[in-house]
Amino acid sequence: xxxVLATDPHYIEHLRPVFDALPDAVRGAFxxxxxxxxxxxxxxxxxWKDYNQTGKHPVVFFEHGAGFTYNTTNRSYxxxxxxxxxxxxxxxxxxxxxxxxxxxxxxxxxIVGSPKLDTLLKQPAPANDTPVVxxxxxxxxxxxxxxRTALPHYRRALKxxxxxxxxxxxxxxxxxxAWHTNARLYRDLRWRTARxxxxxxxxxxxxxxxxxxxxxxxxALDRPVILLNAPWYRRDVHHGLRFWDxxxxxxxxxxxxxxxxxxxxxTDDTWSDARRAAVEHxxxxxxNASKVAAEAVLAVHG
Numbered sequence: 399x400x401x402v403l404a405t406d407p408h409y410i411e412h413l414r415p416v417f418d419a420l421p422d423a424v425r426g427a428f429x430x431x432x433x434x435x436x437x438x439x440x441x442x443x444x445x446w447k448d449y450n451q452t453g454k455h456p457v458v459f460f461e462h463g464a465g466f467t468y469n470t471t472n473r474s475y476x477x478x479x480x481x482x483x484x485x486x487x488x489x490x491x492x493x494x495x496x497x498x499x500x501x502x503x504x505x506x507x508x509i510v511g512s513p514k515l516d517t518l519l520k521q522p523a524p525a526n527d528t529p530v531v532x533x534x535x536x537x538x539x540x541x542x543x544x545x546r547t548a549l550p551h552y553r554r555a556l557k558x559x560x561x562x563x564x565x566x567x568x569x570x571x572x573x574x575x576a577w578h579t580n581a582r583l584y585r586d587l588r589w590r591t592a593r594x595x596x597x598x599x600x601x602x603x604x605x606x607x608x609x610x611x612x613x614x615x616x617x618a619l620d621r622p623v624i625l626l627n628a629p630w631y632r633r634d635v636h637h638g639l640r641f642w643d644x645x646x647x648x649x650x651x652x653x654x655x656x657x658x659x660x661x662x663x664x665t666d667d668t669w670s671d672a673r674r675a676a677v678e679h680x681x682x683x684x685x686n687a688s689k690v691a692a693e694a695v696l697a698v699h700g
Contacts, residue, residue: 399426400699401439401455403448407594408574412444412462415513416488419692424699440485440699446473449481458695459484463611464512464680465494468542469637477501486698488691491680493638508694511683515618519685521599523621529566529664532592532602536609537575544641547576548608548628549583555653556587566664571598573610604663606656609640613647618677618684620670622663623647626656639680646676 402417404410417428427434432451435441443449444460459481467475476489477497486506489495495509524530533556539545561568570584570591577593584591592598595612598605605616606624609631617623623646636642647669648659662668683690 399436399439400424400442400695401426401435402428402442403430403432403435403452404428404444405430405448405451406445406574409444409448409462411517411596412460412512412514413442415516415688416442416460416691416695419513419688420695424696440695442695446478446480449484452483455483456485457481457483458486458488458698459498460488460510460691461490461494461512463490464614464639465490466609466611466639467493467497467637468545468641469635470542471501472541474541486694488694491682506694506698508690508697509682510691510694511681511687512615513688513691515615515681516685516688518596518599518615518619521596521619523619524601524603526567526601526603528564529603530569530601531561531566531604531606531660531664532569532571532598534571534598534605534607534610534612535573535576535580536607537573542635542637543630543632544609544635544637546628546630548626548631549580551628552626552653552656553583555656556583559656561660566604566660569598569602571595604660606660613640614677614680617646617673618681620674620677622667622669623673624656624659624663625649627651644676644679646673 402413404413426436426439441452441455442458444462472478473480476494487498488510490512535549536547538547568589570589572580604622607613608626650659
């Protein structure tokens, strides 16, 4: 039997499509409560937090993003320690696959893409009379400087960012772990908000973000993205995705550059070729990742 443990909404977004692609005969519990796992089940998870709650169960370990590693061996990222019960690593791309194979050579590995993206790709592009520009911020994670939010560098600029009437409308979003803090900022700014990334995909024409897998998910929709850099993001340290390789959009280093970047993204999509190349690298399976992942899971389940 195959169970799923997904304790956060963004984990559900990644694992529900896989669960739905499995045959009814093998589907067990889809739950946020580890006490509801069946005694002899193989459990699908997509975070170290949930893996750590699966007791002695064998596990299939998915990513819950594009596969950022931030060049560390932290347990939260691909190749990190403490995942010895994983019988299969369902890797989103070759970057993740190489990291996990190096650390766990005895496990099974499969490159499956991002099942969450299957759902996002079905979202129709918005038909906005006035373009909508969505802004999002990572939570202030302290693993390395590049996991920190860039919001302090841009907060003052947001307060003075006044698009000309009829040119574009701002939309506020956030990493789930920073939502409540950032929602207060958006209320002060009197911006519309979108709590889920699916809402962002449904409503916006351009995506502005500091560091998040959602940068690549939005790029996969073939819409413009703007990447916000902060002074504490080190230029001499490469992490693969985002820093500083496979860049899918305009990069902004200083708040004063932001209005021009938005104008460019809205009127002259010069980054389209680079965006599509980055998406090709990050997501080798697009539109069929759930099916590919389900087949890989069934192969180890027997």
